[in-house]
Amino acid sequence: MSDYIKLDSEKISEGVKTITELGGHGILKCVQCGACSAVCPGVKAGFPVLCRLLIKKVLDGQLEEMIEESSSWGCQACNRCTEVCPQGVRPQEVVFAFRRYQANELAFSTSAITSQMNLHSYGHAVFSDARELRKKVGLAPEAPTSAYNEKAQKEIQTLLENSPMGELGLY
Numbered sequence: 001m002s003d004y005i006k007l008d009s010e011k012i013s014e015g016v017k018t019i020t021e022l023g024g025h026g027i028l029k030c031v032q033c034g035a036c037s038a039v040c041p042g043v044k045a046g047f048p049v050l051c052r053l054l055i056k057k058v059l060d061g062q063l064e065e066m067i068e069e070s071s072s073w074g075c076q077a078c079n080r081c082t083e084v085c086p087q088g089v090r091p092q093e094v095v096f097a098f099r100r101y102q103a104n105e106l107a108f109s110t111s112a113i114t115s116q117m118n119l120h121s122y123g124h125a126v127f128s129d130a131r132e133l134r135k136k137v138g139l140a141p142e143a144p145t146s147a148y149n150e151k152a153q154k155e156i157q158t159l160l161e162n163s164p165m166g167e168l169g170l171y
């Protein structure tokens with residue numbers, strides 16, 4: 001098998017246009033220096049196709065081929081990538097634009113679905129019951145969050161159930 005890919009200018013233009021229209025601006029300014037990936041906690045946690053590599057694949061015309069790539073759901077929205085980019089690209093926005101592209105095609109990773117279900121149940125994408133631990137260290141057992149506030153949780157559920165995800169019957 002060849003180590004080279006054949007670049008298709010039409011697919012490159014389409015991919016750049018799609019990501020730009022979904023909010024991922026400035027990718028044509030990327031010089032592939034890798035500064036963003038070097039500081040990305042998502043890349044460190046094993047989600048390789050974020051920041052530099054995600055942009056490279058779009059610039060190679062590989063957007064459609066990446067539709068099932070789950071790395072995008074590993075982005076922590078920390079924005080470190082944006083802080084360090086010498087070109088003024090906003091890689092986090094590129095990642096989020098790519099997620100929108102996937103969502104429009106209903107290509108969700110299982111972790112994204114689990115996060116949504118947790119959000120509906122607890123108001124947090126990631127939740128663990130820390131009541132025993134909090135008691136041990138002298139804190140009130142229930143942290144003041146939506147997880148222990150029925151009214152707040154009901155409001156979150158109403159919002160989610162009336163969102164496009166709710167219309168898909170997820171909750």
Ligand code: SF4
Nearest residue numbers: 030031033034036085
């Ligand atoms: S830091 Fe900026 S220029 Fe460098 S690879 Fe990342 S997005 Fe591209």
Ligand code: SF4
Nearest residue numbers: 040075076078079081
């Ligand atoms: S915002 Fe996302 S892509 Fe950017 S450094 Fe943080 S985890 Fe990585």
